[in-house]
Structure formats: structure tokens, C-alpha cells
Amino acid sequence: MKSLRLSLLSFFCLLSVTNTIFAQKQTPTLGIASSLSQDSLVYAAGFKVITESVKKMLSPALSDEEFKENLKKIKAAKCKVLTCNVFFPADIKIAGPNVDEAKVLAYAEGVLSRAKQAxxxxxxLGSSGARSIPADYDVNKAKSDFVKLCKKLGEIAGKHQVLVVLENLQSSETNFLNTLKSAAEIVRGVNHPNFKLNADIFHMMREGELPKEIIAAGDVIAFVEVAEKETRSLPGVKGDDFKPYLTALKQINYKGYLFIEGSVKNASVEIPAAFKYLSAQINEVYLSKK
Known part of the structure; x- marks a missing residue:
């Protein structure tokens, strides 16, 4: 009898693990933008991947010794530093009339080569300041020139086996490429396997974009970010319902990474809560048979 109980217990434990693995394979993987200094907290909350910043981790402005120290921190971390954001600082223009292409490409080479090492x-590629253009500048010319530049960024990224993902940004942050639709047009124009689209649901909500735009851009989406609409808080703080956008992601069969990028007031409370809150909405949408 005792052996039977142990066998049943083992069976149900195995079933639980199997169901968890199955769910993970069927749903996007959650990540969060966070400093490596919070690695243990983030890992304990359930996250296994994080976003750090280019400036802190990979920038060519960092000395070789500083970069080596970063590599040690990355290697020692419980969470994998899967991605870095804020590709270009505001003083390296990537759109408009003041683009120094040689400077841009040299900087990109430095960042992307270090990304491969790390x-x-x-x-x-959000970089709101770097991509803002003068108010009276020809937007069509800006787009045409930006496509040409991004083709070259894609080539460098391909050489270093990194994927650059262009982020749609709300109009309060930049005046260039404020919708998912406009960012998708750029990505399609670039047409490079190492240059794809980051669908930022927070910015979509701020610009009033509907979930159907995710479906329309589904062929070029390779990364997704999210935060709550009102104050860019972590999921669960205000209780935003992301299910319509998650449903759109399910419709395009998106099972990649879904990163939370928001402001945090109480990390020890909000980060674990965000993981549970968003995981629940993801599972409700993705594991439904509808």
C-alpha cells in the first residue's frame, strides 16, 4: 500500500512538471527590464531572462576592463541577460538631417560585437532622442533614409548573430515612428533577417492602437514589450487587461519573449506580483481552446 501511494505521488508530481513544461512551450516566455543588481529578486519572482541597457553593459564608451567586469557579472547572474535596450544615445542621430552614418555604424559595430561576446x-532599437527629427523635416525622406541605414545595421547584426528589434514609441517620446504600423513598414522595407519588429503594447495603448495592428504586423514581429497604460506601471499595479493584445499575439502564433518594461516603486512587491499577474492572463488566453 505504501509503495502504491509513493507511485501515485510520483505520477502526479511528474504530471505537474509535464503540464508546466507543456504550458511553457505553448506560451510566450516572460522577461523583465531590470538592473543586474536585482538579479536574485527577479529570479525568485519567476523570471529567467532580463533586459539591461546598452549604456551600462555594452557601450563602446566603456573601457575593455569595464566591459570585462560586466561579462563577469553577466556570467554570474541567475537570470540570463537576453537583451539590452536604448541602442543609441540621443547625441548619435539615426534619423533626420544630421545623421553621421560612419559614426552610427562604428558605434553599432562596437555594441553588437560586445553583445555577441556577452x-x-x-x-x-527605441532610442527616442536619437531618432527624433526636426518638426518641419520631410517624413518620407526620413523614412527612406532610415530604411537604408537600418539595412546596414541589419548586416552588422547578422555578422554578430544578434537581432535588432525596432520599437514603436509613443508621440510624447519622439515624433518619428509612433505606431506599430509605421514601424512595421520600416522593418518590411529593410527586409533583413536580423532586423525585426518589437511590438510594444504599452506604446500601442498610449497611441490608441488596437490589437488588430499586431495581427497586421505579425509577419515581422520578433519581440514584444508591455507595461500598464496610465503610469507605465508593472502589470497588476493598476490591473490593466492585456488579454485583447495577448489574443492577437496568439492569433499570429507568437511564442517568443514578452518583456515587462515599466516603472517600479516597490520592487520586492511589484516584480513578483507582475510575474503572477501577467502569467495568469497569458495562460488564460494561450491555453484556452477557443
């Missing part, structure tokens, strides 16, 4: 797989 095992960073994604570089998020």
Missing part, C-alpha cells in the same frame, strides 16, 4: 541575443 551572449546578448536582442538589441532593442
Amino acid at each position: 551572449g546578448v541575443k536582442y538589441i532593442v
